[in-house]
Amino acid sequence: MSSKEYPFRKVSEIRKFLESKASAPLKKWGQNFLIDPNAIKIILGGLNSDLLPSIDRILEIGPGLGAISHGLLLFEKPVTLFEIDPVYANWLREYLPEFELREGDALQFLPEYAQESVYLFGNLPYYISSELTLSAVRNLKKLKGATFLVQKEFAKRISSEPSSIQFYLSAFGTWKLKKNIKAGAFYPRPNVDSSILEYRAAPVLENESGFIALECLCRMAFWGKRKKLASSLRDAPVSSLPFEVQNATDFSEENFRMECFASLEKSKINTDKRPEELKPKNFHEAAGYLSSSVSKLIKDT
Known part of the structure; x- marks a missing residue:
């Protein structure tokens, strides 16, 4: 199965779509759309061929307009998208009808996938990155790995800086800051840079x-x-x-x-x-x- 053509590679295309829906990116949900194709490619590369056979389902938090989502077709696995904004949820139902779409807060849905072997993608809103990350490793009992797009400072905290959350999350597996992404890779442009954070499950505690x-x-x-x-x-x-x-x-x-x-x-x-x-x-x-x-x-x- 091939990836579908993605129609929002330019800011003008995103603006035109939002105007047609009388909508706009909402700060309360941390909506910043990724428009850098190289960053998208790196994110999708997190789920490599070695890990893919062990995955039953792919999950994505905050798909928005589907910048990452459309590439998930290439993996030929069941996919579930968690989208809180009804405007984008409706668009994704039309654009990617092959996928399961759960409209609402991802924090409420994650426990339902506890017993499936999953890989998780997510462009995580800055204000809730910690809560979503912690919820993922706690609730998804068979989480094999994840690739997150997060605020650069948060990625540094998780991957290298000694902190309570770094000490805690590192017991579930390894966290690697894969690449820093400039603010200009998003629309609207955020105030800070982001990073691609890659996780591989390797628990060090027994129970x-x-x-x-x-x-x-x-x-x-x-x-x-x-x-x-x-x-x-x-x-x-x-x-x-x-x-x-x-x-x-x-x-x-x-x-x-x-x-x-x-x-x-x-x-x-x-x-x-x-x-x-x-x-x-x-x-x-x-x-x-x-x-x-x-x-x-x-x-x-």
Whole structure:
């Protein structure tokens, strides 16, 4: 199957279409249309021939006018598009009737695809990039990989800068900043540059309890800006912990803090250090030790 001719390669064509629909790009949904064919090619290349046979379905968040979507025909796999704007949803139904179209918030739909082996594409709105990325790795249990177009600073945080979200997401797999994309590659032109962020699933923790334990450690350790680990783990409020932990029937704040300190000690982590001075693998190892305590709290088997 070949890709369909894409009719919006020029800004004038996009403007003409929007005028015909009495519509315009909406800032509240972070709508910036990709018009750079080279960037589109790189994004589609994220799903390579080695990975393709293991994929049952392709998902795309925020397809807009279909700049990436039309190229998904080449993979000859079932495709589901998540589009929140009814104007673009209606266009995509006409333009790509071969695809499943879910109109609404992608955050609501992702859990429905938990048991399918999927690859995810997305031109993620800047204001919700973190939430969508976290939702994808948590809810799509068989997510094999993803290629996202995100704000450049967000891509750097995920791929290389020590932060709570980088330490957490790296436990699910590898994140690589593939290429930076100038603001001029979009219409309307955003205020910042973007990056293509590529993900490959390679989980380092054995079960759900391990990932919840890691989330606990990340939230507590990074709670106080530039604080030492000992201070943060001692002073971080219980409200910073995941809901299922802080509301567990047998949860004891004192005991849980002691377990967190013990997990760091077993991992030979110096609590006089700041979290930014450590590596993701340090936190992953500590989460492995803490996971048994978390498992008992949430009754995870």
